[in-house]
Amino acid sequence: MxxxxxxxxxxxxxxxxxxxxxxxxxxxxxxxxxxxxxxxxxxxxxxxxxxxxxxxxxxxxxxxxxxxxxxxxxxxxxxxxxxxxxxxxxxxxxxxxxxxxxxxxxxxxxxxxxxxxxxxxxxxxxxxxxxxxxxxxxxxxxxxMGLGTKVLRISVEASGRILLLEPSDVILCRVEERKIMIYTQKGIFPCYGDKTLDKLEERLQGQPFFRTNRGEMVNLTHVRDFAPWFNGKYVVTMKHIDEQEIIISKGRVKDFRQRLGLA
Missing domain, CATH: 3.40.50.2300 (Response regulator)
Structure with missing residues (x-):
C-alpha cells in the first residue's frame, strides 16, 4: 500500500x-x-x-x-x-x-x-x-470462526519426489510393516512426514476419515458398502480398490454408524 x-x-x-x-x-x-x-x-x-x-x-x-x-x-x-x-x-x-x-x-x-x-x-x-x-x-x-487458512495436504513418496495429495484423493491409510501406506486411485504410496496413524488421524480431524481399527483408517466418502461380520464387527469394502475388505472393530461400529447418519 x-x-x-x-x-x-x-x-x-x-x-x-x-x-x-x-x-x-x-x-x-x-x-x-x-x-x-x-x-x-x-x-x-x-x-x-x-x-x-x-x-x-x-x-x-x-x-x-x-x-x-x-x-x-x-x-x-x-x-x-x-x-x-x-x-x-x-x-x-x-x-x-x-x-x-x-x-x-x-x-x-x-x-x-x-x-x-x-x-x-x-x-x-x-x-x-x-x-x-x-x-x-x-x-x-x-x-x-472455524475457518483457519492452513492448507491441509497428505504428503507421500513417489518416484523420488514428495507428492502432495488432497485429502479427498485418499481412499485408505494402512499400517504395513511399520509404515503408513496411502491408497489412492492412482496407486499406493508410502506416507511422508506423519510417522504414526495416530498422528495422521489427529491432523485429519474435521475431514471425512474414520479409524476402523488400530492399523487402518478409511475415507468415508469412498466407502462402497458394509455388512455385519462375526463377533459384532463390520466388514467394509471401498470404491476404486480391488478386493480390499476393511474390518471395523466391535468397539468402533457404533461410531461408524453415527458418522454415516445411521444411528
Missing part, C-alpha cells in the same frame, strides 16, 4: 441498496476511491484478485459463501487488503472482531461510525498517527 495515493477500495455485499448506500457515504472521503463493487462472495473474490485493492468493505451474511469464506480466500493472496466488516452479528462474533479485525460496522450504517473506521484505516495505510494501531490478526479471526 502506498502512503501517498488514495486508498483503493472494493465493496462486497449481496444487497444492491447496501452497496449504493455505502458508496454514497464513502464519497464524503476524498482519499477513498471505490474501484469496484460485487454482489456475491464469488464475484468479490474474483474482483479482489484482479484489482488488488488496499481496502475491502465486506458483508458477512451472504447466501452461499459468506464473508468469512471471502476472507479465507483473500488472506492467501500475496498482498491481502485490509478488511472492514459490515455486519449485524451477535456478541460472540463482535468480540472476535474487537480482538482481531481492522474494524466492523454494525448495520444500518451511519456516517459518524464510518468516519471513525476510516480514521483507523488511515492510520494503518499511511502510518502517520500518533497513536499506535496494530495490524489485525485475521488468521486468528478465521480460526475463531
Amino acid at each position: 502506498s502512503n501517498q495515493q488514495n486508498i483503493r477500495c472494493i465493496l462486497v455485499d449481496d444487497e444492491a441498496p447496501a452497496l449504493d448506500e455505502l458508496t454514497f457515504l464513502l464519497s464524503d472521503f476524498n482519499d477513498i476511491d471505490v474501484i469496484g463493487t460485487a454482489t456475491s462472495a464469488t464475484k468479490g473474490i474474483k474482483l479482489i484478485e484482479e484489482k488488488e485493492p488496499d481496502l475491502v468493505f465486506l458483508d458477512i451474511q451472504m447466501p452461499g459463501k459468506n464473508g468469512f469464506h471471502v476472507l479465507q480466500e483473500i488472506m492467501q493472496l500475496p498482498n491481502p487488503p485490509l478488511v472492514v466488516f459490515a455486519t449485524a452479528y451477535d456478541e460472540y462474533a463482535l468480540q472476535a472482531f474487537e480482538e482481531n479485525a481492522v474494524d466492523y460496522i454494525l448495520k444500518p450504517l451511519s456516517s459518524e461510525r464510518l468516519e471513525k473506521s476510516i480514521k483507523r484505516i488511515r492510520c494503518l495505510v499511511y502510518a502517520n498517527c500518533e497513536e499506535k494501531v496494530d495490524l489485525p490478526d485475521m488468521n486468528a479471526l478465521l480460526d475463531t
